[in-house]
Amino acid sequence: MTSPANPAYVLHARDVAIHYGGVKALDGVEITLEKGQIRGLIGPNGAGKSTVIDAITGRHPLTRGKVTLDGEDVSRMGAVQRRRLGLSRSFQRTSIFGGMTVRAQVELASYKMGVKDSSGDAEAVLTELDLARLGGGLAEELGYGEQRRLDLALALVGRPKVLMLDEPMAGLSVKESNDLAQHLKALTSRWEMSVLLVEHDMDVVFGISDAVTVFELGRVIASGAPAEVRANPRVREAYLGSTA
Secondary structure, eight states, X not given: OOXXXXXXXXXXXXXXXXXXXXXXXXXXXXXXXXXXXXXEEEOSTTSSHHHHHHHHHTSSOOSEEEEEETTEEOTTSOXXXXXXXXXXXXXXXXXXXXXXXXXHHHHHHHHHXXXXXXXHHHHHHHHHTTOGGGTTSBGGGSOHHHHHHHHHHHHHTTOOSEEEEXXXXXXXXXXXXXXXXXXXXXXXXXHTOEXXXXXXXXXXHHHHOSEEEEEETTEEEEEEXXXXXXXXXXXXXXXXXXXX
């Protein structure tokens, strides 16, 4: 049975399913986000983590289910409309434009989102991510860690209510991952933004998440506080690699 809408949730995906013929990529998934919450989403490769982000943000039509943003049903809306309402995402691969300056492309992204003061919005985002000092340089001249932060900046224009991140630490060094994680944690708190974080770095996930959801074969097998999920025997055996 589908759970009723809860006004405490800024995002609520209920009974979400995506089927390709007989293949159930997602089957009866429920995910919630409270205001200002970071929820980690973990699971083996092919478990459906990226697919659920695609489903929630409107890149995949639902076979069944419902997605609400601040209580509003967005299930039939396209990805751009959901983005304008405050549901943003990043991708596993960076979506930056190497031949544009850092500031110009963030301003352009802000303008495309309909932000009136796109220049001020871009400057605020760049400052938050410690990129303002690099604003006049070309994106292709940035180090890889800075390019990942720029990719995050593009997702943050317009101050979204919900940010969905698909492996934002991929390819980063341990220090770069920790730095970006702390930027994200602080920003979430200051902007009262909610984050769904798909990430393979377990230290990052369990270090900054308020809640963790575990996927296996398109289904949720565990969800709760990080310590509770880490102690779950099924999770330890199926994903964390230990029953001890």
